[in-house]
Amino acid sequence: MEGSSSQVSNGHPYIPHDLHLPGYVPCALPMSNILSVYGFSSLIVVCLTWIFSGRLPKITKVDRLLMCWWVFTGLTHMIVEGYFVFAPEFFKDKTGFYLAEVWKEYSKGDSRYVGRDAGVVAVEGITALLEGPASLLAVYAIATRKSYSFILQFAISLGQLYGTAVYYITAILQGDNFSTSSFYYYAYYIGANFSWIIIPSIIAMRCWRNICAVCGVQPQGGQTKKSKVR
Amino acid sequence: MEGSSSQVSNGHPYIPHDLHLPGYVPCALPMSNILSVYGFSSLIVVCLTWIFSGRLPKITKVDRLLMCWWVFTGLTHMIVEGYFVFAPEFFKDKTGFYLAEVWKEYSKGDSRYVGRDAGVVAVEGITALLEGPASLLAVYAIATRKSYSFILQFAISLGQLYGTAVYYITAILQGDNFSTSSFYYYAYYIGANFSWIIIPSIIAMRCWRNICAVCGVQPQGGQTKKSKVR
Numbered sequence: 001m002e003g004s005s006s007q008v009s010n011g012h013p014y015i016p017h018d019l020h021l022p023g024y025v026p027c028a029l030p031m032s033n034i035l036s037v038y039g040f041s042s043l044i045v046v047c048l049t050w051i052f053s054g055r056l057p058k059i060t061k062v063d064r065l066l067m068c069w070w071v072f073t074g075l076t077h078m079i080v081e082g083y084f085v086f087a088p089e090f091f092k093d094k095t096g097f098y099l100a101e102v103w104k105e106y107s108k109g110d111s112r113y114v115g116r117d118a119g120v121v122a123v124e125g126i127t128a129l130l131e132g133p134a135s136l137l138a139v140y141a142i143a144t145r146k147s148y149s150f151i152l153q154f155a156i157s158l159g160q161l162y163g164t165a166v167y168y169i170t171a172i173l174q175g176d177n178f179s180t181s182s183f184y185y186y187a188y189y190i191g192a193n194f195s196w197i198i199i200p201s202i203i204a205m206r207c208w209r210n211i212c213a214v215c216g217v218q219p220q221g222g223q224t225k226k227s228k229v230r
Numbered sequence: 231m232e233g234s235s236s237q238v239s240n241g242h243p244y245i246p247h248d249l250h251l252p253g254y255v256p257c258a259l260p261m262s263n264i265l266s267v268y269g270f271s272s273l274i275v276v277c278l279t280w281i282f283s284g285r286l287p288k289i290t291k292v293d294r295l296l297m298c299w300w301v302f303t304g305l306t307h308m309i310v311e312g313y314f315v316f317a318p319e320f321f322k323d324k325t326g327f328y329l330a331e332v333w334k335e336y337s338k339g340d341s342r343y344v345g346r347d348a349g350v351v352a353v354e355g356i357t358a359l360l361e362g363p364a365s366l367l368a369v370y371a372i373a374t375r376k377s378y379s380f381i382l383q384f385a386i387s388l389g390q391l392y393g394t395a396v397y398y399i400t401a402i403l404q405g406d407n408f409s410t411s412s413f414y415y416y417a418y419y420i421g422a423n424f425s426w427i428i429i430p431s432i433i434a435m436r437c438w439r440n441i442c443a444v445c446g447v448q449p450q451g452g453q454t455k456k457s458k459v460r
Contacts, residue, residue: 119349122399126392147446151438154381155388162356162392169352208381214444216377 012091013180014111021091021114027104028096034105037098038080042072049139056143066153067139069199073160074135082128088116108180109188112171119170123163131159154207157200164196242321243410244341251321251344257334258326264335267328268310272302279369286373296383297369299429303390304365312358318346338410339418342401345408349400353393361389384437387430394426 010017012024027034049071053064083099084090091107091114093100107114134156141149171178171189179185240247242254257264279301283294313329314320321337321344323330337344364386371379401408401419409415 118400118403119352119396121403122349122396125399126395147442148438150445151381151384151441154384158385158388159392162389165356166349166352166396169355170348173348173351208378211381211441211445212377215380215441 012114014107014114015178015180016111019111019115023089023092025092025094027101029098029101029105031105034098034101038102042076045075046072053143059143063142066203067142069203070135070138070142070153070156073196073199074132074139077127077132077135081124082132084113085121085125085128090114106188106192109178109184109192110171111178111180112174117170119166123166126159127163131156131163134159150207150211153203154211157204157207160196160200161204164193164200167193242344244337244344245408245410246341249341249345253319253322255322255324257331259328259331259335261335264328264331268332272306275305276302283373289373293372296433297372299433300365300368300372300383300386303426303429304362304369307357307362307365311354312362314343315351315355315358320344336418336422339408339414339422340401341408341410342404347400347404349396353396356389357393361386361393364389380437380441383433384441387434387437390426390430391434394423394430397423 010019010021012019012021012026014021046068049068050064053059053067080099080102084103087100087103090100090103093104103113110120112120134152138149138153138156140146141152146152179189240249240251242249242251243256244251276298279298280294283289283297310329310332314333317323317330317333320330320333323334333343340350342350364382368379368383368386370376371382376382409419
């Protein structure tokens with residue numbers, strides 16, 4: 001399907017056609033290559049996390065799954081989105097560098113990436129610099145049963161949901177017309193972000209429920225003998 | 231100081247001068263009037279909340295102060311920011327309607343409001359529609375000592391901080407040049423938003439600390455006999 005309805009104008013395939021991208025160098029890697037590298041490396045990371053987390057004493061399967069998610073999303077935020085934040089001219093890359101190719105390809109689903117939209121860069125900056133490292137901290141917090149495990153996972157999930165909300169609302173306000181074709185619209189713009197709506201929602205609800213359950217069995221909404229509410 | 235360095239071009243006082251605002255009607259109310267109405271009505275609301283919260287049994291002064299904050303910020307989000315979200319043509323208002331005057335005046339500190347910047351509208355939309363009602367729910371949660379009191383206050387504060395971060399980062403990425411003068415820059419753009427950085431930070435840290443304290447005294451990071459971690 002790739003390229004079936006994409007048009008090259010102004011030297012690039014992105015919508016709007018009049019987007020000014022001097023020095024644009026087309027994708028060197030085919031879509032299948034880009035997606036399979038991301039998919040395969042993610043699979044390795046998730047499998048390794050699953051295997052190593054199994055060695056932890058008394059860990060539940062849910063916590064092991066959560067660790068897999070936080071490793072996957074943390075590395076995606078830090079490496080893939082981190083590169084985007086600090087490489088404003090990725091579209092000029094001639095070397096076929098993988099991360100530049102990722103964003104050249106993804107921009108077919110949302111040209112605000114290649115066009116350096118302020119809202120997109122702001123959200124990606126917060127995601128890469130704060131939520132990325134915080135996600136890896138969540139892995140450590142789950143593994144070592146830290147008291148901040150739930151509230152940290154809740155905070156990151158809420159940040160991911162807020163970022164996704166800003167991402168879609170700004171697109172709608174700007175006319176929602178940044179995709180090269182409807183294939184890229186649904187595959188990249190909708191499909192690739194779908195996990196970051198569903199999974200953070202589930203995790204945020206789980207953390208909310210568990211924190212409420214703990215606070216609920218304490219007198220005065222969380223006060224304990226050991227820990228006075230300040 | 232008002233208007234000392236403001237210039238009227240293209241029929242309006244905002245920066246950039248070439249901002250296209252057909253049908254713009256200048257502010258009818260003076261700055262002192264706009265600020266004193268907001269200040270006075272906020273003071274009444276805060277005083278009433280303080281008085282009525284004093285009737286609640288065994289309530290701490292900190293919780294009473296928090297209730298005052300949540301009433302104030304909740305009503306600001308819902309009424310003032312809510313009006314902005316649903317009145318894209320406030321700058322054409324001829325009637326001297328107070329809320330239109332507020333945004334005509336505030337836009338001197340940040341013309342992205344009158345210019346309907348997508349990032350600003352997205353953040354204000356989330357703030358007005360989600361964080362506003364949630365703030366009033368926080369008042370109820372504190373008053374009735376709900377188990378979700380801390381996590382709700384934490385969630386709203388984090389949302390406020392995320393929104394403020396997006397607000398400033400997008401401004402910087404767009405050149406940070408939307409103020410009519412340095413007076414409006416520091417008084418409105420910086421000064422008026424300052425409370426929404428400091429207070430949510432303090433509340434978020436307090437909630438984090440208290441939730442951790444409660445989770446920390448439970449076995450397995452929050453598990454209790456009554457409430458199994460799911």
